[in-house]
Amino acid sequence: xxxxxxxxxxxxxxxxxxxxxxxxxxxxxxxxxxxxxxxxxxxxxxxxxxxxxxxxxxxxxxxxxxxxxxxxxxxxxxxxxxxxxxxxxxxxxxxxxxxxxxxxxxxxxxxxxxxxxxxxxxxxxxxxxxxxxxxxxxxxxxxxxxxxxxxxxxxxxxxxxxxxxxxxxxxxxxxxxxxxxxxxxx
Amino acid sequence: xxxxxxxxxxxxxxxxxxxxxxxxxxxxxxxxxxxxxxxxxxxxxxxxxxxxxxxxxxxxxxxxxxxxxxxxxxxxxxxxxxxxxxxxxxxxxxxxxxxxxxxxxxxxxxxxxxxxxxxxxxxxxxxxxxxxxxxxxxxxxxxxxxxxxxxxxxxxxxxxxxxxxxxxxxxxxxxxxxxx
Numbered sequence: 001x002x003x004x005x006x007x008x009x010x011x012x013x014x015x016x017x018x019x020x021x022x023x024x025x026x027x028x029x030x031x032x033x034x035x036x037x038x039x040x041x042x043x044x045x046x047x048x049x050x051x052x053x054x055x056x057x058x059x060x061x062x063x064x065x066x067x068x069x070x071x072x073x074x075x076x077x078x079x080x081x082x083x084x085x086x087x088x089x090x091x092x093x094x095x096x097x098x099x100x101x102x103x104x105x106x107x108x109x110x111x112x113x114x115x116x117x118x119x120x121x122x123x124x125x126x127x128x129x130x131x132x133x134x135x136x137x138x139x140x141x142x143x144x145x146x147x148x149x150x151x152x153x154x155x156x157x158x159x160x161x162x163x164x165x166x167x168x169x170x171x172x173x174x175x176x177x178x179x180x181x182x183x184x185x186x
Numbered sequence: 187x188x189x190x191x192x193x194x195x196x197x198x199x200x201x202x203x204x205x206x207x208x209x210x211x212x213x214x215x216x217x218x219x220x221x222x223x224x225x226x227x228x229x230x231x232x233x234x235x236x237x238x239x240x241x242x243x244x245x246x247x248x249x250x251x252x253x254x255x256x257x258x259x260x261x262x263x264x265x266x267x268x269x270x271x272x273x274x275x276x277x278x279x280x281x282x283x284x285x286x287x288x289x290x291x292x293x294x295x296x297x298x299x300x301x302x303x304x305x306x307x308x309x310x311x312x313x314x315x316x317x318x319x320x321x322x323x324x325x326x327x328x329x330x331x332x333x334x335x336x337x338x339x340x341x342x343x344x345x346x347x348x349x350x351x352x353x354x355x356x357x358x359x360x361x362x363x364x365x366x
Contacts, residue, residue: 006355006359007327007328007355010309010328010358011328011330012219013305013306013309013312013330014309014310014325014328014329015217015221015305016303016306023212023237023238024242026238026241026242026245027205029238030242030245030246031240033242047208098263098341099263099265099338099339099340099341100263100266100267100270100322100339100340100341101340101341101342102341103266103267103271104265104270107270107271159195159279171277172277173273175273175274175277176274178273179273179318180270182317182318182319183318183319185319186317186319186320186346186349186350186353
């Protein structure tokens with residue numbers, strides 16, 4: 001069989017496949033995803049404003065060096081988190097118009113960014129906790145049993161979530177690297 | 187704000203024009219996209235899910251289309267990228283020529299008289315067993331895309347497209363002939 005005739009035959013067979021299914025609920029799904037993104041963004045801003053605002057309000061209502069330090073440190077932590085978040089995502093947004101090979105590079109960068117974010121999040125949480133607990137001891141002279149239990153439970157839950165998330169992201173990264181290797185080896 | 191979030195919100199705001207454009211593109215290319223989705227998935231329901239994911243990705247990507255390539259090239263880029271993301275999420279193993287399951291019988295079934303359909307199904311299953319780089323190139327070729335278009339979709343050189351296509355054809359022939 002001639003090569004082109006072979007390709008033509010395959011084309012005919014390939015293209016004689018069933019019609020595309022009816023797409024239902026597409027608009028609803030786009031709206032739901034957009035709403036979810038708006039909610040995530042609003043939540044980020046709200047957390048910043050509520051926590052940052054509360055420490056400023058406290059510093060204004062009871063102007064002492066300790067409250068001023070608390071407000072300044074809180075805003076420093078918030079700014080650090082935002083700067084890290086933005087710089088970590090800087091080259092990792094989705095250019096859907098890019099090629100598949102570029103998209104794979106991007107997915108790998110995004111995956112590495114997620115792993116960096118896990119490390120950064122854990123470190124920032126440890127520093128914040130150390131600061132907050134020191135501040136509380138300085139203010140009240142001791143830490144209540146209830147507070148210690150609450151902080152321990154929250155820390156354990158967060159640590160477990162971070163470990164699971166990190167494991168998942170590492171598997172993602174390994175898969176993507178393998179896929180990239182398969183694609184470039186061809 | 188994350189740039190992808192911004193783009194998605196922009197897409198949602200520009201709904202009517204985007205929706206019209208999307209409907210037109212899907213009407214023209216729906217079957218081709220469905221075949222593409224089938225080449226990345228193992229079951230009909232996964233294929234339909236991926237097809238829907240591709241449609242959503244297109245809806246979000248269309249506002250950023252500036253005509254730097256043909257609409258069809260853009261469409262297939264988005265579709266392939268979404269499919270790669272699907273593989274990551276499912277961590278699907280790329281099927282290879284060593285896959286164990288036999289292809290459907292090449293001999294026509296006289297009772298059903300569905301020889302043509304059978305041949306098509308055999309071809310689709312054989313293509314599905316090709317390693318991903320070859321599968322991508324052969325499916326785009328079967329959708330009547332040129333080397334230039336395929337290179338622009340996958341981000342490889344035209345020479346590489348040619349090399350992959352030759353290898354894909356060899357493997358495909360081997361797979362199909364093994365069952366004759």
